[in-house]
Amino acid sequence: MKVLIEDIEYYLPLKVEDxxxxxxxxxxxxxxxxxxxxxxxxxxxxxxNQTAVDLARLAAEKLFLLGxxxxxxxxxxLVTQSxxxxxxxxxxxxxxxxxxxxxxxAFDINLxxxxxxxxxxxxxxxxETGTVKKALLICSDTYTKYIDKHDRTCRPIFSDGACAxxxxxxxxxxxxxxxxxxxxxxxxxxxxxxxxxxxxxxDKPKGKLFMDGPELFMxxxxxxxxxxNALLDKAGKTIKDIDLFVFxxxxxxxxxxxxxxxxxxxxxxxxxxxxxxNTVSASIPIALKDAEKKGRLKPNDKIMLVGFGVGYSWGSxxxxxxxxx
Amino acid sequence: xxxxxxxxxxxxxxxxxxxxxKNITINSSISNTTEWDSLGHLSILTALDKFFKxxxxxxxxxxxxxxVKKIVQILKNxxxx
Numbered sequence: 433m434k435v436l437i438e439d440i441e442y443y444l445p446l447k448v449e450d451x452x453x454x455x456x457x458x459x460x461x462x463x464x465x466x467x468x469x470x471x472x473x474x475x476x477x478x479x480x481n482q483t484a485v486d487l488a489r490l491a492a493e494k495l496f497l498l499g500x501x502x503x504x505x506x507x508x509x510l511v512t513q514s515x516x517x518x519x520x521x522x523x524x525x526x527x528x529x530x531x532x533x534x535x536x537x538a539f540d541i542n543l544x545x546x547x548x549x550x551x552x553x554x555x556x557x558x559x560e561t562g563t564v565k566k567a568l569l570i571c572s573d574t575y576t577k578y579i580d581k582h583d584r585t586c587r588p589i590f591s592d593g594a595c596a597x598x599x600x601x602x603x604x605x606x607x608x609x610x611x612x613x614x615x616x617x618x619x620x621x622x623x624x625x626x627x628x629x630x631x632x633x634x635d636k637p638k639g640k641l642f643m644d645g646p647e648l649f650m651x652x653x654x655x656x657x658x659x660x661n662a663l664l665d666k667a668g669k670t671i672k673d674i675d676l677f678v679f680x681x682x683x684x685x686x687x688x689x690x691x692x693x694x695x696x697x698x699x700x701x702x703x704x705x706x707x708x709x710n711t712v713s714a715s716i717p718i719a720l721k722d723a724e725k726k727g728r729l730k731p732n733d734k735i736m737l738v739g740f741g742v743g744y745s746w747g748s749x750x751x752x753x754x755x756x757x
Numbered sequence: 758x759x760x761x762x763x764x765x766x767x768x769x770x771x772x773x774x775x776x777x778x779k780n781i782t783i784n785s786s787i788s789n790t791t792e793w794d795s796l797g798h799l800s801i802l803t804a805l806d807k808f809f810k811x812x813x814x815x816x817x818x819x820x821x822x823x824x825v826k827k828i829v830q831i832l833k834n835x836x837x838x
Binding site: 465466469470584585644645646647649650653654657685688689692693 | 794795796798799800802803806807811813814815816817819820821
């Protein structure tokens with residue numbers, strides 16, 4: 433697709449939780465052992481009155497401060513699973529808060545860890561068909577609000593954050609191909625029970641995130657290699673042709689196992705989960721921005737992005753970083 | 758590769774849980790082994806997958822196998838031991 437990522441900015445809440453906070457709330461936890469496996473040492477926590485829309489707004493305003501023009505945006509996609517309200521759509525609130533034009537299309541995508549890839553595919557399709565000219569994608573989530581402070585499976589992993597990405601037409605093929613998939617049979621393995629219209633007497637705590645770590649892990653080990661191989665086939669490429677892999681920053685144990693199973697050289701994999709945690713849909717664009725800041729992205733580099741998780745849902749794509757105009 | 762034996766599986770689980778002063782037996786399970794929590798289970802799955810050279814990803818029942826007996830039975834059912 434002739435669509436280019438023009439700019440990326442992110443915002444992380446100022447409150448940071450490290451091992452000392454977890455230990456204070458949970459003296460019986462073996463924190464060193466948990467951190468050794470998750471690889472996550474710090475996580476960002478949204479304030480009590482700070483929502484995903486607030487984080488999204490702060491990330492987008494950073495783009496505008498750095499010179500992007502809000503008047504040019506005619507598509508706003510907010511990827512979130514922590515909406516301000518069940519009704520209305522959070523993207524509509526955000527259009528107003530960001531003072532975007534009223535002829536701007538705005539909608540939410542309710543997906544988690546695969547959400548950025550889906551939003552990229554939708555936005556790029558709308559740009560390529562000429563329906564819109566400039567798209568603002570924002571991935572923003574506040575999963576920590578759904579997590580019990582004594583939940584040893586979820587609390588050491590999830591973090592809050594938002595990332596805003598601008599897309600515009602390009603003269604070159606910079607984006608694609610894509611490989612996407614869904615397996616809704618796994619929906620119960622990462623869920624906030626009774627959080628919508630379906631209220632059920634479940635064994636799991638209502639209103640709080642439940643994650644079956646081993647089930648998610650097995651899904652990842654089976655599915656991620658398949659989507660990587662399918663994408664490489666579609667692109668007519670091999671692992672050797674890819675300059676950098678940016679996976680959803682799930683945790684160390686997950687990414688290490690993907691690398692091992694796919695025999696991807698570690699130097700080709702960018703990680704930042706250790707200092708940011710798992711920010712759900714925002715994790716891939718945040719990692720892309722950090723990779724750029726660290727000089728890991730060069731013009732024309734071929735980068736594979738892979739998102740996977742809640743749903744189950746997954747998606748992968750190849751981007752040609754800022755292909756020369 | 759020669760087929761693994763039950764004792765190999767015990768050794769793999771022992772190593773994955775990093776147990777130094779305790780032996781894993783056929784009767785060990787999540788309920789009687791403190792180190793065998795959800796993260797410990799991920800370590801066991803990882804160690805088994807390394808040992809069986811990537812064949813464990815498709816054996817989905819292992820995610821819910823909360824005892825050595827269940828793990829051994831599932832591996833037998835899948836003709837891995």
